[in-house]
Amino acid sequence: MENPFISLxxxxxxxxTRDIEFEAINxxxxxxxxxxxxxxxxxxxxxxxxxxxVLAGLHxxxxxxxxxxxxxxxFDPSKDIGMVFQQPLLLKWxxxxxxxxxxxxxxxxxxxxxxxxxxxxxxxxxxxGFEDKYPYELSGGMQQRAxxxxxxxxxxxxxxxxxxxxxxxxxxxxxxxLELLDIWQKSQKxxxxxxxxxQEAVFLGTHVAVMSPSPARLADHFKVDFPHPRKLDMKTQxxxxxxxxxxxxxxxxx
Amino acid sequence: xxxxxxxxxxxxxxxxxxxxxxxxxxxxFGEVPEYILPTPWQALKxxxxxxxxxxxxxIATSQEIFGGYILAVVVGVGFAVLFSWSKATDEALMPLLxxxxxxxxxxxxxxxIVWLRFGIDTNIVITxxxxxxxILLNTVRGMREVEPDLLDLVRxxxxxxxxxxxxxxxxxxxxxxxSGMKIATVLAVAGAIVGEFIQSDRGLGWFMLITQEALNTxxxxxxxxxxxxxxxxxxxxVLILERMLVVQDARME
Numbered sequence: 001m002e003n004p005f006i007s008l009x010x011x012x013x014x015x016x017t018r019d020i021e022f023e024a025i026n027x028x029x030x031x032x033x034x035x036x037x038x039x040x041x042x043x044x045x046x047x048x049x050x051x052x053x054v055l056a057g058l059h060x061x062x063x064x065x066x067x068x069x070x071x072x073x074x075f076d077p078s079k080d081i082g083m084v085f086q087q088p089l090l091l092k093w094x095x096x097x098x099x100x101x102x103x104x105x106x107x108x109x110x111x112x113x114x115x116x117x118x119x120x121x122x123x124x125x126x127x128x129g130f131e132d133k134y135p136y137e138l139s140g141g142m143q144q145r146a147x148x149x150x151x152x153x154x155x156x157x158x159x160x161x162x163x164x165x166x167x168x169x170x171x172x173x174x175x176x177x178l179e180l181l182d183i184w185q186k187s188q189k190x191x192x193x194x195x196x197x198x199q200e201a202v203f204l205g206t207h208v209a210v211m212s213p214s215p216a217r218l219a220d221h222f223k224v225d226f227p228h229p230r231k232l233d234m235k236t237q238x239x240x241x242x243x244x245x246x247x248x249x250x251x252x253x254x
Numbered sequence: 255x256x257x258x259x260x261x262x263x264x265x266x267x268x269x270x271x272x273x274x275x276x277x278x279x280x281x282x283f284g285e286v287p288e289y290i291l292p293t294p295w296q297a298l299k300x301x302x303x304x305x306x307x308x309x310x311x312x313i314a315t316s317q318e319i320f321g322g323y324i325l326a327v328v329v330g331v332g333f334a335v336l337f338s339w340s341k342a343t344d345e346a347l348m349p350l351l352x353x354x355x356x357x358x359x360x361x362x363x364x365x366x367i368v369w370l371r372f373g374i375d376t377n378i379v380i381t382x383x384x385x386x387x388x389i390l391l392n393t394v395r396g397m398r399e400v401e402p403d404l405l406d407l408v409r410x411x412x413x414x415x416x417x418x419x420x421x422x423x424x425x426x427x428x429x430x431x432x433s434g435m436k437i438a439t440v441l442a443v444a445g446a447i448v449g450e451f452i453q454s455d456r457g458l459g460w461f462m463l464i465t466q467e468a469l470n471t472x473x474x475x476x477x478x479x480x481x482x483x484x485x486x487x488x489x490x491x492v493l494i495l496e497r498m499l500v501v502q503d504a505r506m507e
């Protein structure tokens with residue numbers, strides 16, 4: 001790939017305790033273009049969450065190269081990352097608006113601008129009118145939408161999502177998938193989306209990277225050739241089945 | 255206020271009135287002599303006896319309870335914060351403090367008197383000692399109760415340790431701090447009174463011992479009611495403070 005936004009070359013990450021060495025990722029090479037929504041899919045223990053932490057700069061990798069950013073889009077690792085987790089992890093004692101502003105506060109961005117932006121983002125994720133509510137007054141899906149707004153408030157260039165809809169019920173999850181695609185298109189961010197939902201990975205991703213365990217490695221990486229905006233009936237198409245089948249096969253689940 | 259809240263208040267008022275009425279009825283219909291148990295009214299009437307110096311004793315006991323309690327909150331939370339900042343201090347001191355917690359604090363009182371002579375200050379120290387541990391232990395637990403993913407979120411933005419502490423750890427620990435503080439209110443009252451039983455020259459506990467000698471049970475019961483009142487005021491203030499600082503959802507009832 002020419003001028004990738006994320007470039008991983010032979011990345012290896014080992015966790016060490018006193019007596020055990022555990023290879024969390026082995027020899028992963030992967031390029032991601034700017035503005036892609038790449039799904040990282042695989043079973044538990046395949047190293048996908050570890051890869052996300054390496055990308056976030058939270059865990060140093062042991063071998064290989066990790067490069068984020070390019071000439072046209074420089075990347076500042078301390079400012080340009082937004083994170084969404086499986087749990088919304090909103091601060092219980094803050095109103096939704098104040099929760100969304102948290103990253104801007106940590107970065108010391110101008111308050112007034114952050115407030116405006118938080119408001120706009122809450123509007124975008126469909127939480128207009130909930131600015132002054134406390135998290136416990138919102139449903140799980142709504143809380144997760146607030147968490148997504150929080151990940152966008154400091155206008156980062158890269159959004160890392162670790163199974164963000166894994167704790168939601170199936171129907172809310174599908175709805176959130178559609179909304180995420182909408183948010184992605186409006187915000188034009190590069191998104192790395194970790195999931196163990198195979199259908200979800202194909203439905204959301206412009207690309208899918210499949211990881212397999214023992215040893216943890218990148219098993220496949222392909223483009224999902226469906227146009228945007230996507231609708232749920234995409235899942236009934238034959239081509240969609242071909243993609244999911246390909247992943248099931250790789251993971252030995254046929 | 256909504257109907258449910260009024261209902262709650264009504265029930266609380268009624269049960270309290272009911273309790274006093276039951277007490278009253280038991281004394282009257284059971285023909286209990288006054289030196290065994292006075293009626294509520296007989297107890298209240300003792301407030302008119304000037305020799306009893308109620309105000310002096312009330313203030314002395316309040317000073318012991320509030321003084322020791324506030325000291326325990328400040329030092330207890332302070333130590334917990336220190337432990338959360340320094341893992342070495344935590345590892346070194348925490349097991350020791352757990353052991354020290356096993357010392358029956360009341361049994362320390364005679365020693366405190368040897369060390370500190372007697373007076374209100376000594377009773378403040380006794381009250382402090384008995385309140386300190388539940389506040390410390392609860393706060394320590396609260397400080398540890400931070401979601402690792404939330405720390406990742408702050409760290410991915412190069413957030414400082416201070417930001418983590420002020421924005422996440424401390425407000426997150428508040429419900430735990432209040433939980434410890436509520437437990438300590440009861441202990442504070444007991445601590446001050448035991449201190450006065452062992453040594454003192456004033457205070458409601460001391461006053462109870464003095465009036466016991468003359469079998470003035472009505473005054474003893476009144477002193478007990480006043481001690482309870484101090485406890486209730488303390489507990490009420492803590493609840494009000496909690497209501498102001500902790501969001502409803504996070505409160506530990």
